[in-house]
Amino acid sequence: MGIDLPGRGRSRKSVRKTTTATNGYQQLLVELYSYLARRTDSKINRVILKRLVQARQFQRPISYSRLSRFMRRQQDASKYIVAVVGTVVDDTRDMEPLSGMKVCALRVTEGARTRMLNNGCEIYTFDQLAQMAPTGENVILFRGSRLTEKKKHFGTPGAIGDHAKPFVRSKGRKFEKARGRRSSRAYKTK
Numbered sequence: 001m002g003i004d005l006p007g008r009g010r011s012r013k014s015v016r017k018t019t020t021a022t023n024g025y026q027q028l029l030v031e032l033y034s035y036l037a038r039r040t041d042s043k044i045n046r047v048i049l050k051r052l053v054q055a056r057q058f059q060r061p062i063s064y065s066r067l068s069r070f071m072r073r074q075q076d077a078s079k080y081i082v083a084v085v086g087t088v089v090d091d092t093r094d095m096e097p098l099s100g101m102k103v104c105a106l107r108v109t110e111g112a113r114t115r116m117l118n119n120g121c122e123i124y125t126f127d128q129l130a131q132m133a134p135t136g137e138n139v140i141l142f143r144g145s146r147l148t149e150k151k152k153h154f155g156t157p158g159a160i161g162d163h164a165k166p167f168v169r170s171k172g173r174k175f176e177k178a179r180g181r182r183s184s185r186a187y188k189t190k
Helices: 024-039 043-053 064-072 110-118 126-132
Strands: 081-089 102-108 122-124 139-142
Touching: 024 043, 024 126, 043 081, 043 139, 064 081, 064 110, 064 139, 081 110, 081 126, 102 110, 102 126, 110 122, 122 126
Parallel strands: 081 102, 081 139, 102 122
Antiparallel strands: none
């Protein structure tokens, strides 16, 4: 007689429980937020913990200008703390960045830090955030875009209905512009 396992032993949970980062500070943050997620009813602590343990490719960077653009829409934006589990980078295209913003991030680039401090922003770490708002009250969580250059190439370039970007040396007339790319050369795929 064997044991009656669900799925005959094939059901494996593939959810990360801990970080693979070798950074000691990030490991301590995972311990801190696993405690907060367990002991508080706040959903934001569980989300921050999930984002802390996920792979670094999913901890996308977000620009300071995008944060200030979103926070301009908020009424009384100075009472909120913006949290980013990732990097805040500088964007010089934003001519009028929002001043007096409170930002908490894993990392802030040097250019973004200089610009934010010059505009009167406050920058916090996640352990400071846990002390200021342990239940996540007045904390708005942001994350960067997941659309990266490598994702544009996913799929089959040239297939009907597929808009995958091909790996081409150049964009000239001689490079992958023949059959299937122009109606003058036999046919053109939609």
